[in-house]
Amino acid sequence: MSRETISEKRQVQFIKWTKPAAHQTLPQQVITFLRNELILGKHVDHISASLLIWMKTNKHEINEIVKLIDKYTVNSAKKDSDEQDASIRWLLGFIYQYGVGTDEDEIDAYDYYKESGNTYNYLGLYSLGRCYQTGYGAIKETDMAERFYRGSAAQGFTPAIYNLVDMYASEGDGEQAFMLLKQTADQGDSTALCKLSSWYSRRKGVAKSEAQAINCLVKAVDLGNPIAMCEFGVRLLYGQGVASDERRAISLLRLASVFEIDTAYENLGNCYERGIGTDVDLREAIEYYRLAFRTARNDTDKTRYSTAIASVKAKLRVRTPGNKEFQSIEWMQPVHTSQSTLVSLETIPFSLSNRLNLQHANINATSFTNTIPD
Template sequence: MAVRLLISYFYIVGAMVFLVFSIAAHADGGLGAKLGNPTGLVKEEVVGNGSSVQPWLIDALEKSAEHGTSIKKREVGLFFLYDLSEPENFVRAMKWLTVASNEGDATASYYIGLMYWEGKGVAKNGTEAVKWYLLAAKRGESMAQAMLGSLYLNGDKFSRTDVDGKEALYWLSLASENKNAIAQRVLGDMYAQGVGVDRDINKAFSLYKQAAMQGDEDAEMQLGMLYLKGIGTEKDAVLAMKWLNKAVDDGSGRAMCFIGNRYMYGDIVSKDFEKAIYWFERSAKAGDACGQDNLGEMYNAGTGVKQSDVDAVKWYRLSAAQGTADAQYNLGRKFEEGKGVAQDLLRAAALFRLAANSGQVDDAEEAWKRVASVIGSDKERAALELVKKLSVAEDFLAVLDSDR
């Protein structure tokens, strides 16, 4: 009886782990966003709750796996990986996932790749991770297919994956056919923007709807935007707000920012700066770069809130660290003017150059030339070195703040 209860509990845990991961692991999107950011696909860490258990339970789990199917072996591996996240149990996780993979289990192959990607129980190794993703993808694992498609779409230095539009389209299309919401949404972005495919907004709408129906929050937001603008479908403000609010309920900071912009500019709703602030704050606190930058703008201008350079800098910094070109430029202006932060022309120049490189071309380019002409050649070279560091930094703000 005890063994049967243990196995029943184990099956429940394994199913929950896989379901949560498959639904939760997805990238930020947007009609103007970088498509299928691979780090977003694995943004949640491979961790568990650190619970300690008695040795007899570990022995029972391993004995049940020894005589079980490849699925049971994989589930035991996932149990050690998530629920018993201690170094020695990562080794056990790798052992049982490898056994399951050797028996042909596609999902186990994917999770081995994820362990190499995250460096759990093994040294981080992007190329080794991609090897396992490829094996899993060929065996039909849709998350591995989506991951590969994203890597090929953008290219990735960590895994030494070159941009390959043909491979990206192949794997994302395959994952989409396998009902993977992430792939459907990323493909929707590709068709909406005409990246790697001919622009087809009707196809994008269809893909967003498929992903949204599965609970992908970014697809829910995109679907709401298309209904709002009447792109790829008829205008429908009711359906637009339905999907936008669904995205908000599912935690989409980008959707919160989008709603804030509607109140900011009086688009389909009455202009209301207080409500705009409310939504920008929710978005910013949810970690969304759009909300952070917009909230910084509100504090900078004193719109709907008391003007505060310090608060403007606070939110610009967070958004700039996520790669928002406008926020990088805005933060550069604060360093140039010495408002909300000590004046530092070298850092101002670096941020202007970075913003120009990131797409904020006109204003940032002009600002770079203005400041570079003042600081002299030595500091200009130092600013360019800082740009290089910031461009590849794992901790953008730590690099920006170093040696100050």
């Protein structure tokens, strides 16, 4: 397994989309990347935190992006009417909301989102919906949030559809939420299939059906969805609703781990710790648990992974008493950070209609400032 760090992996990815293409300016490439991350189903706090991590080693590039965006916005001859300009204004809103290369500014973020939304830009409408849903930069107002989400969803932007599903479900309208979700899944949307699998499995708004849950999950796996790979891998590993197949389970978990999914790392760590489908390798187990810690989505998960690391290290010390090599391994030392270490999942190489996943966790990226356990 590669010892490549999370930030290094993110750096490689960001370098790819920051290289100017013949038909796109640098800001347009950033917009495309962020849009695709949202289509993947990633929470915006995950995405913004990824940008912040990348900035640690790529400050020059991010500053150039901000300069280009500012220059384009000031010099644009078609303000508020050009689709390209509207998307860049949305990006400025994103930059000000999450403090990417500048100070966070709630008012400026909302204003840029509004300018973008005024042109019926699907990204601007989506972010305005989030503003009104969460009360960011505006008074919290469900009706307004639904209105903007609908405008974005009407243009086929699936993140807006999922937020509508979540809104309907939270308001007690499970039937409407399920119908919208199933309609999207029937169109071959892998994120919808993953979410639908969860609904069938947890009896959420629909009669519980493990057969339907597994069927949806298998379809999402066939479409290349990394979350589905992780969830189906776990089922295969422990025989949950399907026949146990440890070899295939580990294969799927490894594929999912490429996209930095914490539960994939956790289960691989468990395999190496306990010798499930592979030989026992405590050092490898520790590294997987550390990667799970680095990509954890909340403090509860971070605590669980930290406990796992401590437990395996205790086992390793018992097996090799007085082993100085163990204490000197560089990759096992604490990683100190001055910013959030929260990382989003990687993008995955298949068509945009299927580049989707499951999670919509409510995450505050600024809370993830813990160092990795030593």
